[in-house]
Amino acid sequence: MTSPHDRLPIGELAGRSGLAASALRYYEELxxxxxxxxxxxQRRFTRATLRRVAFIRAAQxxxxxxxxxxxxxxxxxxxxxPNAAQWNSVxxxxxxxxxxxxxxxxxxxRKLTGCIGCGCLSLRKCGLYNPGDAAAGSGAGxxxxxxxxxxxxxxxxxxxxxxxx
Amino acid sequence: MTSPHDRLPIGELAGRSGLAASALRYYEELxxxxxxxxxxxQRRFTRATLRRVAFIRAAQxxxxxxxxxxxxxxxxxxxxxPNAAQWNSVxxxxxxxxxxxxxxxxxxxRKLTGCIGCGCLSLRKCGLYNPGDAAAGSGAGxxxxxxxxxxxxxxxxxxxxxxxx
DNA sequence: GCTTGACTTCAAGTGCGCTTGAAGTTGCAA
DNA sequence: TTGCAACTTCAAGCGCACTTGAAGTCAAGC
Numbered sequence: 001m002t003s004p005h006d007r008l009p010i011g012e013l014a015g016r017s018g019l020a021a022s023a024l025r026y027y028e029e030l031x032x033x034x035x036x037x038x039x040x041x042q043r044r045f046t047r048a049t050l051r052r053v054a055f056i057r058a059a060q061x062x063x064x065x066x067x068x069x070x071x072x073x074x075x076x077x078x079x080x081x082p083n084a085a086q087w088n089s090v091x092x093x094x095x096x097x098x099x100x101x102x103x104x105x106x107x108x109x110r111k112l113t114g115c116i117g118c119g120c121l122s123l124r125k126c127g128l129y130n131p132g133d134a135a136a137g138s139g140a141g142x143x144x145x146x147x148x149x150x151x152x153x154x155x156x157x158x159x160x161x162x163x164x165x
Numbered sequence: 166m167t168s169p170h171d172r173l174p175i176g177e178l179a180g181r182s183g184l185a186a187s188a189l190r191y192y193e194e195l196x197x198x199x200x201x202x203x204x205x206x207q208r209r210f211t212r213a214t215l216r217r218v219a220f221i222r223a224a225q226x227x228x229x230x231x232x233x234x235x236x237x238x239x240x241x242x243x244x245x246x247p248n249a250a251q252w253n254s255v256x257x258x259x260x261x262x263x264x265x266x267x268x269x270x271x272x273x274x275r276k277l278t279g280c281i282g283c284g285c286l287s288l289r290k291c292g293l294y295n296p297g298d299a300a301a302g303s304g305a306g307x308x309x310x311x312x313x314x315x316x317x318x319x320x321x322x323x324x325x326x327x328x329x330x
Numbered sequence: 331g332c333t334t335g336a337c338t339t340c341a342a343g344t345g346c347g348c349t350t351g352a353a354g355t356t357g358c359a360a
Numbered sequence: 361t362t363g364c365a366a367c368t369t370c371a372a373g374c375g376c377a378c379t380t381g382a383a384g385t386c387a388a389g390c
Contacts, residue, residue: 355367
């Protein structure tokens with residue numbers, strides 16, 4: 001577990017994770033991953049970093065920003081596999097998020113299908129209208145649907161990066 | 166249908182659509198929407214533009230870029246409601262895309278749940294690994310999952326903007 | 331020891347989808 | 361007629377997640 005083979009240079013980590021070295025450096029700069037250095041100043045990552053990187057990739061799919069991912073990663077141990085409780089805590093947040101996204105997509109599909117049925121898209125009737133003010137378009141991709149979250153309409157969705165009018 | 170009230174100034178369209186005027190100007194610049202001008206050079210949009218704008222919003226939720234949205238919009242009439250056939254053709258593409266996204270999210274959830282069960286995330290065993298090379302991270306948000314689309318692995322996903330190593 | 335490829339830092343650039351600001355013009359209501 | 365909000369264009373800026381390039385250093389195999 002602490003053999004010399006556990007100390008991956010960045011190219012190795014890049015190769016194994018499928019990410020560019022530049023991206024990994026960037027992640028390290030942001031504090032998402034960590035490395036030790038050789039006497040010459042080159043990075044050496046532990047194998048556990050592979051886990052963190054996989055986590056980051058998955059987080060991006062769920063729609064987390066690197067900042068949010070960073071917060072999530074902070075709950076996991078840096079150099080060993082998380083235990084069940086730790087993992088549970090994170091994964092539960094995720095599955096909730098995933099469920100929410102799925103629900104939103106299904107809602108949109110429902111609206112679209114409704115449109116097919118009614119031949120509408122002629123204002124008003126159609127579920128695609130009523131954008132609900134400043135809801136959607138939170139930058140980092142498919143986040144909130146237009147017209148969704150009627151309970152938080154008129155307010156920036158909670159927990160989402162503020163910016164962007 | 167062609168009353169003077171059908172000619173919306175940009176602020177009106179912005180208010181009704183929930184988008185910023187600047188965004189609408191940007192869309193017009195890209196050719197997604199169109200306007201006529203008053204003698205003084207101010208934009209006047211038809212009500213039908215509301216439909217196009219709603220369409221654009223929905224398209225963003227599905228993860229389409231404005232360029233892709235533009236292509237989709239080209240299939241719909243500019244100043245009237247689409248007929249069933251036109252709408253069908255577009256909506257079908259969308260529902261397929263939505264279904265695909267849902268499937269991907271469910272797959273990720275499955276993997277996460279598996280992780281909870283097995284207490285893993287300890288390399289190898291876990292479905293979260295094997296990133297499948299250059300798959301995910303196509304820029305505009307939750308597009309393709311890591312490890313997904315095993316049939317197109319190693320190739321840029323078809324129909325998706327090339328860039329980004 | 332030397333070569334060569336992998337590494338280092340730092341600054342600047344990229345692409346998307348806008349927003350912001352400056353400086354000027356229009357249109358409508360009083 | 362005037363006043364003022366709403367509009368106009370154009371250029372530049374922003375935030376995210378990186379990538380690219382320049383210029384230099386390290387490490388490992390021959």
